[in-house]
Amino acid sequence: MLTTALVAVPPWVFIGLAALATYRIGGRKIGLLTLFGLLFLWNLRLWQATVETLVLVSLSTITALVIGIPVGIWFALSRRAWRTFSPILDMMQTLPSFVYLIPALPFFGLGAVSACFATIVFSVPPVIRLTALGIRNVPTELVEASDAFGGSTTQKLFKVQLPLALPTIMAGVNQTMMLALSMVVIAAMIGAGGLGRAVWQSIQRLEAGAGFEAGIGIVILAVILDRSTQALAARARPHGAA
Amino acid sequence: MSRIVLEGISKIFGSKQVEGVELIRQGKRKAEIAAACGAVVGLCDISFDIVEGEILTLMGLSGSGKSTLLRCMNRLVEPSCGRIMVGDVDVTRLGRKDLLAFRQKTFGMVFQHFALLPNRTILSNVGFGLELKNVPAARWNEAAMQAIELVGLKGWEAKYPHELSGGMQQRAGLARALAADAEVLLMDEAFSALDPLIRRDMQSELRDLQQKLKKTIVFVSHDLDEAVALGGRIVLMKDGEVVQIGQPEEIVARPATEYVARFVEHIDRAAVMRAGQVADRSAPVLQPTLTVAEARIRIAGEGGDAWLVADDDRRFVGCLLAARLAAARPSETVASLLEASGEAVAAESRLDALLARVAAEGCVAVVDPDGRLIGGVGSRDVVRALAAHSAESQAGDHPETSILQQTAGAERWTGASRNFPSTRSATKASTGSPTMALG
Incomplete structure (x- = not known):
């Protein structure tokens, strides 16, 4: 699986590449943060767990985006869809996250798949909401300009609405990723591996020290992911809009 | 198409x-x-x-x-x-x-x-x-x-x-x-x-x-x-x-309703009105062949800074300043006293474009597209045209009727707008x- 492949990569290569990538996205500060943060986790002998968590979070986030962005576009364009499904989004966000573990178990059993499923359900609402919001907030005049020059619905979407909504959509991506990360420990309860499991085990065994280490690991990952997605969002912001 | x-x-x-x-x-x-x-x-x-x-x-x-x-x-x-x-x-x-x-x-x-x-x-x-x-x-x-x-x-x-x-x-x-x-x-x-x-x-x-x-x-x-x-x-x-x-000049001159009249009340009339509307059509026109004595008889009783001179075909020839006419000997002809500078303007020129010339020359000739003299715009005509505005707003509630009751100057320019292609x-x-x- 992907995790084994990534674990097989020597940690120093992985860390080097990750630092380079974040440097390119967000500049020197974020690059250095990534470099030292990951080196620290390697040093704590949490490397395997870190990679597992990273894979879980990225897979869930990507799936959530693949589902969430098109649904968000649909909600933005159809008032009726928005009115019908908005309460469902509210419910998804207000239910305690543990609840999502229950339907996942009978279908997928214990393990990473169930964990992924629960994470996706929990983390998809922000990207849907923010995609819809971003598209709806494109100034009417700009949408009208596309219409007035004879742009079709598709042209309007891809040339006007999506580019202008991109910063908001990227904020949604960031939020979704953070929610996915917040599910890491909870997902460990139904058999997901990674840093979450380390925390969960140390709670059960009352090993405060090990739990603290894994906890710090999650925080470091969270900061790296948050900073680099925010840097991406800032890049998506059109010139001039502050 | x-x-x-x-x-x-x-x-x-x-x-x-x-x-x-x-x-x-x-x-x-x-x-x-x-x-x-x-x-x-x-x-x-x-x-x-x-x-x-x-x-x-x-x-x-x-x-x-x-x-x-x-x-x-x-x-x-x-x-x-x-x-x-x-x-x-x-x-x-x-x-x-x-x-x-x-x-x-x-x-x-x-x-x-x-x-x-x-x-x-x-x-x-x-x-x-x-x-x-x-x-x-x-x-x-x-x-x-x-x-x-x-x-x-x-x-x-x-x-x-x-x-x-x-x-x-x-x-x-x-x-x-x-x-x-x-x-x-x-x-x-x-x-x-x-x-x-x-x-x-x-x-x-x-x-x-x-x-x-x-x-x-x-x-x-x-x-x-x-x-x-x-x-x-x-x-x-x-x-x-x-x-x-x-x-615009039509709407200002003849507002269809009271609402329109109020809407156009504060407009800069000089920018809207055209030379042809303002021109004094009844002012005497002198022929270049007249002698100064004959000209003085023709304009007796009329005031003004300058007189327009046109030939028998009503083609504009030039302007004659009142001061010059007064100073001339009776036997001179009008033609010999003409100002060289005076050039006629088209009827559709805007009034505000004329103001400087009216001030400098006393009277500016207005001609139709064929070059025939319509009349002259003197300082008095300008004041009349602009004053029609305040006359109207003083008349207050009934601008339609107030236009009919206006001074001679105002009647003249409402009449003159017949020159313009009528819009319904x-x-x-x-x-x-x-x-x-x-x-």
Whole structure:
């Protein structure tokens, strides 16, 4: 699986590449943060767990985006869809996250798949909401300009609405990723591996020290992911809009 | 082929379309319809023509329906009933696909807040209309560059909209509409967001462009001075109806209703009135062959700084200053005393363009297109024309009657507007004829 492949990569290569990538996205500060943060986790002998968590979070986030962005576009364009499904989004966000573990178990059993499923359900609402919001907030005049020059619905979407909504959509991506990360420990309860499991085990065994280490690991990952997605969002912001 | 004909256009907002249209057909008006069934009337049975190549200004206060009417023309707003012909095409009957194609071909639009895409350069913004037409990039780039040069933005094409001032952004907006090479430009309060100086520049540039390119322009504005500066006909709207259509000088001279009269009350008359309206037609005209003695008899009892001299054919020859006439010997002829500088102006010149000359020369001759003398504009005529304004506002409640009761000067210039191609009064246009196609 992907995790084994990534674990097989020597940690120093992985860390080097990750630092380079974040440097390119967000500049020197974020690059250095990534470099030292990951080196620290390697040093704590949490490397395997870190990679597992990273894979879980990225897979869930990507799936959530693949589902969430098109649904968000649909909600933005159809008032009726928005009115019908908005309460469902509210419910998804207000239910305690543990609840999502229950339907996942009978279908997928214990393990990473169930964990992924629960994470996706929990983390998809922000990207849907923010995609819809971003598209709806494109100034009417700009949408009208596309219409007035004879742009079709598709042209309007891809040339006007999506580019202008991109910063908001990227904020949604960031939020979704953070929610996915917040599910890491909870997902460990139904058999997901990674840093979450380390925390969960140390709670059960009352090993405060090990739990603290894994906890710090999650925080470091969270900061790296948050900073680099925010840097991406800032890049998506059109010139001039502050 | 871009003559636009509007026939019985109405727009009802909200769900009560059928009831609203039915009530409009019965001749009910906005307030009555709102009381009868609660429907909000945006436009009420509007019919008029837009001539190819003219600048037509839709005027009115906010909420009068002018922007809605503009958007009905390219169906950004769907009219509830009525017909819009552009050339031979009935826009209201086009299907979705044809409508998009027709918009691409026929309409360019300029927006109040520019509506430039912030993530694109000026060049790519200007080429936007062509890009939507799927014109190859190389060709739209070239057309966009031409349009950018035309509006005087050369050198800025690689910048982003936020790097430009408001006036320049609107030039880009105008260039976008020009690059699409549409036949009709729809301009929605295009200059309202600009500061006054830039605004005036843009108005005169738009006029120059229009003369060069011969586009039909429909301009929405709430500013009467702007409408006057653009120089075309004005369609005055109120509560979704057309109140009066005509040249600015006509509307100022003969307001159709009290509302129009109040609307035009504060206009700069010197900018609206034409030389032909102001010219004194009854003032004596001297022949160059007369002697000074004969001339003095002819003008006895009349006051003035200068006299006009024309031949028997009423062709203008020159001006004779009163001071010079007084100083001359009786046996001299008028011809020998003429001022060399005096040149006649055309009847349609604006009054404010003459003021300096009237002040300097005492009297400026006004001629018709054939070169025949209509009359002279002296300082007294100017004062009379401008004073008609205050006479009107003093008359107060009944401007229609006050015009009839006005001084000799005012009668003269209302009479003079017979010279101008008559545009039909809107009271006629908006009550509508029963034969009008509805729906």
